[in-house]
Amino acid sequence: MRLFFRGSNRIRVEGFKLNQFLSHCIKSDIELQNIVKKDDFTLEATVPKDRYEVLMKKKYMNQFRITTIKKMGLPNYRREAMQRKGFAVGLLIFLYLMYYQSLFITEIEVKGQESIDPSIIRTSLAEIGVLEGNKKPKDLDNIREYLYDKCDDLAWVGIEYTGNKMVVKIAEKAKAPEIISYDIPCDIIAKKEGYIERVITKYGTAKVREGEFVKEGDLLISGIVQDEEKTAGEPGDIHYIHALGEIYAKIIYRFNITEEKSEIIKNETGRTAYGIRLKIGDLDIETGKTHVTFRDFIREDLDIINTFYPFPIKLCVIEYSELDVRALNRDENEIKKSISYKISEWIEKNIPKDGEIINKDLMYEEERNIIKISVMIESIEQIGKEVKMIPVY
Amino acid sequence: MDIELLLDFSINLPRVILSGNFAILDNVNRILSFSDIGVVADTGTRFTAVNGHDLKIKDLKDNRLILIGKITSVEFYTNKKED
Numbered sequence: 137m138r139l140f141f142r143g144s145n146r147i148r149v150e151g152f153k154l155n156q157f158l159s160h161c162i163k164s165d166i167e168l169q170n171i172v173k174k175d176d177f178t179l180e181a182t183v184p185k186d187r188y189e190v191l192m193k194k195k196y197m198n199q200f201r202i203t204t205i206k207k208m209g210l211p212n213y214r215r216e217a218m219q220r221k222g223f224a225v226g227l228l229i230f231l232y233l234m235y236y237q238s239l240f241i242t243e244i245e246v247k248g249q250e251s252i253d254p255s256i257i258r259t260s261l262a263e264i265g266v267l268e269g270n271k272k273p274k275d276l277d278n279i280r281e282y283l284y285d286k287c288d289d290l291a292w293v294g295i296e297y298t299g300n301k302m303v304v305k306i307a308e309k310a311k312a313p314e315i316i317s318y319d320i321p322c323d324i325i326a327k328k329e330g331y332i333e334r335v336i337t338k339y340g341t342a343k344v345r346e347g348e349f350v351k352e353g354d355l356l357i358s359g360i361v362q363d364e365e366k367t368a369g370e371p372g373d374i375h376y377i378h379a380l381g382e383i384y385a386k387i388i389y390r391f392n393i394t395e396e397k398s399e400i401i402k403n404e405t406g407r408t409a410y411g412i413r414l415k416i417g418d419l420d421i422e423t424g425k426t427h428v429t430f431r432d433f434i435r436e437d438l439d440i441i442n443t444f445y446p447f448p449i450k451l452c453v454i455e456y457s458e459l460d461v462r463a464l465n466r467d468e469n470e471i472k473k474s475i476s477y478k479i480s481e482w483i484e485k486n487i488p489k490d491g492e493i494i495n496k497d498l499m500y501e502e503e504r505n506i507i508k509i510s511v512m513i514e515s516i517e518q519i520g521k522e523v524k525m526i527p528v529y
Numbered sequence: 530m531d532i533e534l535l536l537d538f539s540i541n542l543p544r545v546i547l548s549g550n551f552a553i554l555d556n557v558n559r560i561l562s563f564s565d566i567g568v569v570a571d572t573g574t575r576f577t578a579v580n581g582h583d584l585k586i587k588d589l590k591d592n593r594l595i596l597i598g599k600i601t602s603v604e605f606y607t608n609k610k611e612d
Contacts, residue, residue, distance in 0.1 A: 154563065155559075155561055155562050155563050158560040158589060162589065162592060165591070168590070169587065171587075172585050173565060
């Protein structure tokens with residue numbers, strides 16, 4: 137390493153009495169390394185660049201023929217680079233282009249959205265000039281604030297760069313249920329379809345009876361209350377009140393889940409092949425397609441050049457690793473466990489916590505490698521939902 | 530005087546540090562012969578010969594010679610002053 141920075145020359149010394157050459161070097165304090173005697177009249181050695189100049193000036197060196205075989209080390213490389221100006225300029229231009237293209241956004245990824253359409257975020261970003269192909273903005277706080285202004289449902293926005301890719305991470309606000317004040321007239325309607333099990337009316341007029349089937353949006357308890365007839369033939373007064381009550385219905389859920397009877401196991405065989413992919417604009421050349429004969433494989437792209445702007449060039453080496461794919465029959469208990477887990481997961485996602493499951497039916501059907509399970513679940517749930525009403529006077 | 534101390538400060542005595550695969554010779558004034566099977570060096574009051582196979586001088590600097598290769602024997606030749 138020391139010699140690398142100092143620079144060194146590999147020399148060939150030819151002459152009689154080579155041992156005298158070595159003795160002279162000791163006396164003249166000339167360092168030699170890796171001395172190899174090729175034959176009785178030839179030896180090769182490495183001498184530091186500064187000591188080489190001293191060595192060549194010594195008179196006794198006239199007895200020997202000294203040839204430089206190779207120049208090594210940083211000073212020599214630097215000199216070579218200076219001599220090859222075209223290469224140096226090309227390298228500088230290449231480095232500049234690499235730096236220049238790193239100033240642009242190649243891709244925008246939106247993560248973490250649930251109900252917000254990612255296109256809304258993209259459109260908002262485009263409005264302030266954050267687009268694929270544009271320069272990377274430095275002030276990310278500004279972008280964040282703009283997004284908060286544009287989308288009320290955003291609770292948090294995080295922006296970061298992964299290379300030339302902009303990753304926008306968002307978190308949405310949890311929607312609070314709408315609470316209608318008691319002094320505002322409202323009806324209670326069904327939020328799900330089902331068979332009415334129990335009707336508990338506190339205020340208002342019940343419009344459904346037990347055992348009746350209701351669809352989503354059907355009126356369950358009306359907030360319109362009419363007084364009894366004052367006199368014969370004259371209708372009573374109409375009052376608009378805030379309907380209150382609980383309506384429990386039997387909801388029937390039907391869904392299918394599938395489970396594979398065998399498990400696919402992929403093992404790497406250890407055989408690998410390499411290919412090169414060159415993509416310039418729309419032109420895409422991949423050498424691996426022609427010579428890789430593996431039936432199953434995984435591929436890994438190792439980027440060498442990946443520029444986006446102003447010249448979209450992608451050059452990468454692709455490593456193909458062969459896979460041995462086998463199907464193993466799964467244990468019955470394991471399949472049962474997996475089915476049970478999937479059903480529990482579905483229930484947790486779709487049935488409210490206050491729902492009471494009263495019945496669960498499973499029907500199995502086998503098709504080749506797949507087990508299809510039809511699930512029917514009956515649960516008792518509170519289906520009433522308050523909606524404002526506009527009184528007609 | 531302690532013999533180790535004497536060796537440390539002596540510039541006229543042969544001194545060899547030896548392992549199976551390398552040898553360090555100190556106080557080397559001259560090389561008398563050099564080949565891949567042996568090196569003979571003038572180390573002050575005596576000549577030192579290191580014999581072996583595939584010998585190569587790794588470094589020759591500041592009167593120190595570092596030799597690598599399979600070393601089989603080291604010999605010291607008679608006191609030059611006595612000759």
